[in-house]
Amino acid sequence: MDYEIDTRCIHGEGHKYEDGNNSISYPIYQTASFSHLTPGHNPNGFDYSRESNPTRAYLEETVSSLEHAVDTIAFASGMAAIATAFEYFKPGDHIILGEDLYGGVVRLIKQICEKNGYETEYVDTTDVDKIKAAIKENTKGIYFESPTNPMMRITNIQAAAKIAHEAGAILIVDNTFMTPVYQNPILEGADIVVHSGTKYLSGHNDTVCGFLCVASKELSEKFRLYAKTTGATLGPFECWLCLRGLKTLAIRMERHKSNAEAVVVYLKGKEEVEEIYYAGTGIISFTVNSVDTALKLLRNIKLITFAESLGGTESLLTYPTVQTHPDVPEEQKLKLGITDRLLRLSVGIENPKDIIADLEGAFHG
Numbered sequence: 001m002d003y004e005i006d007t008r009c010i011h012g013e014g015h016k017y018e019d020g021n022n023s024i025s026y027p028i029y030q031t032a033s034f035s036h037l038t039p040g041h042n043p044n045g046f047d048y049s050r051e052s053n054p055t056r057a058y059l060e061e062t063v064s065s066l067e068h069a070v071d072t073i074a075f076a077s078g079m080a081a082i083a084t085a086f087e088y089f090k091p092g093d094h095i096i097l098g099e100d101l102y103g104g105v106v107r108l109i110k111q112i113c114e115k116n117g118y119e120t121e122y123v124d125t126t127d128v129d130k131i132k133a134a135i136k137e138n139t140k141g142i143y144f145e146s147p148t149n150p151m152m153r154i155t156n157i158q159a160a161a162k163i164a165h166e167a168g169a170i171l172i173v174d175n176t177f178m179t180p181v182y183q184n185p186i187l188e189g190a191d192i193v194v195h196s197g198t199k200y201l202s203g204h205n206d207t208v209c210g211f212l213c214v215a216s217k218e219l220s221e222k223f224r225l226y227a228k229t230t231g232a233t234l235g236p237f238e239c240w241l242c243l244r245g246l247k248t249l250a251i252r253m254e255r256h257k258s259n260a261e262a263v264v265v266y267l268k269g270k271e272e273v274e275e276i277y278y279a280g281t282g283i284i285s286f287t288v289n290s291v292d293t294a295l296k297l298l299r300n301i302k303l304i305t306f307a308e309s310l311g312g313t314e315s316l317l318t319y320p321t322v323q324t325h326p327d328v329p330e331e332q333k334l335k336l337g338i339t340d341r342l343l344r345l346s347v348g349i350e351n352p353k354d355i356i357a358d359l360e361g362a363f364h365g
């Protein structure tokens with residue numbers, strides 16, 4: 001069905017679920033295994049929940065609908081989805097990486113991908129010419145976030161996809177910050193989209209999950225094999241929580257964005273704030289004039305919580321240098337601007353006046 005995005009958040013592709021009980025909400029199939037009629041014969045195609053489960057299948061179909069993907073696999077975390085995406089590569093493959101990545105991905109590259117013999121190279125992908133210049137004979141993949149966490153840097157996805165495909169490589173884009181409400185990388189030419197579903201997709205700071213969305217049947221078969229073999233697929237209850245969260249994704253994003261825009265205006269008027277990094281979603285990074293000011297804000301906020309993560313209904317203030325990016329080398333952090341004066345605010349959907357009043361109280365506390 002060709003529904004609009006806000007309708008697809010609620011109804012996916014519009015397939016009605018029929019189990020004879022007429023439930024509106026999709027059921028939680030809290031089962032490890034499924035009975036077989038005769039050897040090798042299971043009419044609904046479900047055997048064992050590591051491999052597949054109806055609640056997960058319904059969630060995966062909904063996320064595929066949102067991301068215009070051929071298939072989606074739901075994982076136990078964003079990192080599990082990203083680690084599985086990197087299973088695509090072989091020893092000796094060269095992978096171009098955006099230079100501003102979530103710290104957990106930097107750790108994955110350093111601790112796991114290097115051990116697996118991948119040749120990785122950080123490139124400023126915001127400059128398309130730099131991506132082109134970095135292409136080598138053995139380049140098999142390009143991976144970046146757009147916008148990036150936490151510096152909100154934007155890469156031209158269409159241009160990057162063209163460069164990747166001309167080189168015989170695939171493009172993987174982390175779409176956690178924009179969400180499918182504001183950006184569909186597959187429609188721009190990306191082969192794989194990854195998500196920390198923990199963030200906006202689930203949206204309530206209560207679920208850890210991740211998604212790997214693919215643009216072809218071939219990639220789907222490859223990753224379904226890896227997912228069922230390595231086994232970090234999402235449990236039925238978390239699938240249901242995410243399905244429930246997704247129903248309000250589009251409307252939440254509207255409010256996150258309008259709240260964030262109001263906070264940006266407020267921050268612009270504060271003399272303690274030196275730089276603001278904002279890419280049009282619900283997340284704002286900003287630097288303040290001293291470490292003392294940064295620590296004061298973290299100490300004095302009352303409504304907003306000093307915590308990691310983002311994209312939920314509750315506003316969270318994060319100290320990236322310590323919380324989300326401790327594994328990024330100091331030199332790289334400084335180059336990107338991830339200093340001890342940088343804060344990242346995930347603006348929730350509370351009343352914007354209360355969020356701003358809390359920040360004002362914290363500045364003066």
Ligand SMILES: Cc1ncc(COP(=O)(O)O)c(C=O)c1O
Binds near residue numbers: 080104149
């Ligand atoms: C942009 C981005 N990608 C991936 C991840 C990893 O996701 P998860 O924490 O769900 O494993 C995060 C986590 O903060 C993130 O911010």
